[in-house]
Structures are given as structure tokens and as C-alpha cells.
Amino acid sequence: MNNRILNKEEIYLRLIEEEYSNQLSRKNPTPDSIMSFKTIFKSKITQIILEETRKPIDFDIKIITSAELEIGLESGYDGTAIYISSENHKSAGELYIISQGSQDIKDWEYNAKSMLAGLNTDQANDNVNFIKALKRRFDLSNQTPIIGLAHSLAHNNNLTSHLVSGSFDELYSVNGAQTNYYQLFSQDISFRNALNRHFSLSKNFQQAIYDLDPSELHDFAQDYYKDKIPVVNQRISTDDPLYALNTARGFFQLGNVQYIDTNPDY
Numbered sequence: 001m002n003n004r005i006l007n008k009e010e011i012y013l014r015l016i017e018e019e020y021s022n023q024l025s026r027k028n029p030t031p032d033s034i035m036s037f038k039t040i041f042k043s044k045i046t047q048i049i050l051e052e053t054r055k056p057i058d059f060d061i062k063i064i065t066s067a068e069l070e071i072g073l074e075s076g077y078d079g080t081a082i083y084i085s086s087e088n089h090k091s092a093g094e095l096y097i098i099s100q101g102s103q104d105i106k107d108w109e110y111n112a113k114s115m116l117a118g119l120n121t122d123q124a125n126d127n128v129n130f131i132k133a134l135k136r137r138f139d140l141s142n143q144t145p146i147i148g149l150a151h152s153l154a155h156n157n158n159l160t161s162h163l164v165s166g167s168f169d170e171l172y173s174v175n176g177a178q179t180n181y182y183q184l185f186s187q188d189i190s191f192r193n194a195l196n197r198h199f200s201l202s203k204n205f206q207q208a209i210y211d212l213d214p215s216e217l218h219d220f221a222q223d224y225y226k227d228k229i230p231v232v233n234q235r236i237s238t239d240d241p242l243y244a245l246n247t248a249r250g251f252f253q254l255g256n257v258q259y260i261d262t263n264p265d266y
Contacts, residue, residue, distance in 0.1 A: 004145070005059065005084050005094050006049065009233075012172045014048045016149050019080050019098040029067040038063045045082060059086045064137060066130045075122035077157065081134050095134060095146045097168075099127060099154035121187045123153070124160035131167050145169040153177050159232065159254065163225055164188045170231040171255070175240040178251040181221035185209050194224060214249045221252050229254050237262040 006012070019041065042061050050057055066072045066079040078100035085093035131146065138144075147170045148158035155176025162168045163179065164187050184191050195201070198220060201208040209217070232255025239262050 004147070005086060006096070008052050009172070011048060011052050012149055013174060014052070015045065015082070015096070016098060016151055016174060018044045018048065019149075020100070020151070029065075034065060034068045037065070041080070059084050062138070064134060066126070069130065069133050071130050071133060072123070072126045075126045077123040077126035077130070079127065079130050079154075081130070083134075083138050093138075093140070093144055095138070095140065095144060096149060097127070097131065097134075097146065097158070098149045099157050121160060121164070121183050124157045124164070124183075124187070127157045127161040128165045128167055131161075147172065149173075150176055155234070156180070156183075159229075160184065160187070162230065163191075163228060168230050170233075171229075172233050174235045175237055176234055178253050180250040181217050181252060182209065182250045184221065184225075191221075191224060195220060218252050222254070225254055232256060234258065235260060239263070 006015075042063055045061055045063075046057055046059075049059065062083040064081045064083070066077060066081075072078055080098045080100075082096040082098070083093060084096070134140070146168050148162070148168045150158045150171070150173040152175060155171070155173035156179055158168065158171055158173070159176075159179045160183055162171065163184060181191075185195060186192075195209070195217075199212055199216075201212075234253070234255055234257045236257060237260050
């Protein structure tokens with residue numbers, strides 16, 4: 001984070017919060033609603049950077065939403081991209097992806113099918129599609145860092161998309177829903193083959209995985225992916241409802257996780 005244009009955790013946290021408080025409806029986005037969202041959000045980004053750095057703003061800020069690219073309309077994936085560049089900074093530019101967490105019934109239906117049953121990765125797939133479209137839109141080089149910011153379901157989408165497609169250089173999440181080895185088994189062919197070899201699954205191994213000892217699966221998944229992740233920093237409140245859910249069957253944690261004992265009334 002030290003070499004980033006935006007190099008403070010406080011900025012990351014505030015960007016996530018601000019993006020959530022200015023949600024763009026994914027159901028029927030109009031050109032006017034998209035433009036209004038982008039104008040307000042760009043102003044807030046500038047304000048956040050100024051307040052946190054106490055330095056003059058010389059950044060060029062561009063904002064693209066998944067809705068305006070018509071990505072995620074079926075799966076429910078919702079994301080906002082912030083491309084920041086500055087002639088006075090040694091970095092050529094940085095792309096930040098803020099993926100939305102659970103916001104409506106479509107997201108909760110996806111939660112049940114994806115994270116709890118491990119049968120769906122459509123939102124994570126659209127996260128990958130969003131990043132591919134952004135690389136084309138901004139004509140980004142492979143040296144441009146891509147940083148994922150997330151809360152709740154969004155962490156699952158960001159990290160799952162990275163483990164399958166190598167999407168990010170850095171991930172930062174607060175109270176995130178962890179990735180799930182059943183999801184990854186259905187989507188990541190290399191993980192599926194490695195797990196199949198290790199446990200000698202039957203030919204119908206798509207169902208056979210559910211008969212394996214969850215603790216053995218958990219340990220295998222953590223070991224398999226430990227060297228395949230970018231910089232991952234997580235902040236988790238021990239009072240957050242997802243903290244309990246993340247101990248359920250299928251979930252496993254990756255990265256640097258810092259637990260925080262927060263006020264249980266908030």
C-alpha cells in the first residue's frame with residue numbers, strides 16, 4: 001500500500017462506505033441516474049483524499065459502474081471502478097474496484113446458492129468480466145495495479161474471482177464473507193483436479209466432494225491457495241453477524257486477518 005497513490009487504510013474504508021451510501025440501482029439504471037451517481041461520488045472521492053492526505057489534489061479521477069457496462073444485470077453483481085492517475089506521481093495509474101455486498105433479495109438468493117451451497121459463482125464471474133472490460137476501456141497495461149475494496153458478499157466475489165482468474169494485485173475487505181471451497185471446486189479446474197487426485201474422488205466427483213470430511217477439505221484448500229493470493233488484508237469485527245457465519249462448513253480464510261472487538265450496539 002505504501003507505493004499507492006491512495007496509501008491509507010482510512011481512505012479505503014471511507015471509499016467503501018461512501019460507495020455504499022450512494023448506491024446506483026442495478027434494476028433500471030438510466031443515463032441520468034448513472035451520471036448523477038458518478039458526479040456525486042467523484043466529488044466525495046476528492047473530498048476524502050483531501051481530508052485524509054492534507055495535500056493539494058492533482059489526480060485525474062474516472063469512474064465507471066458495472067451497470068453502465070450492462071455487466072451483472074442477470075447475476076446481481078454490482079461494482080464501481082475508480083481509475084486514478086497523476087502526472088506528479090511515479091505510479092502510471094491505479095484501478096480500484098469496489099464491489100457491492102448484499103443489498104436486495106437477488107443477492108440473498110445468490111448467497112444461498114453460492115456461499116452456502118457452493119453451486120454458483122455468477123457474481124464472481126461478472127467481477128472478472130467487469131475487470132476485463134475496464135482494462136479495455138482504460139487501455140491498462142499489465143503493470144497497472146488493480147485493488148479490490150469490499151464488504152460482506154463483495155469480499156467473496158473479489159477473492160473468488162482472483163483465485164480463479166488472477167484478477168487483483170491487492171484486496172482490502174471489512175467484515176467480508178469468506179471464500180468457499182465448494183464454490184472454488186465448481187469453478188477452478190486446477191483446484192478441482194488437485195483435490196480429485198489428493199482424495200481419489202469417484203468419477204462423479206462433483207457430488208463426491210460433499211462426502212469428504214469438511215475439516216480435511218478446509219485444510220487442503222488453505223494450503224493449496226496460500227501461495228496463490230495477492231496482498232489480502234481483512235478487518236473483521238467479532239460482533240458482526242458474518243463473523244459467526246464464516247465458521248460454517250465450506251468457508252476458509254486467506255490473507256492477513258485482523259479481528260477487532262467493536263461496539264456490539266453498532
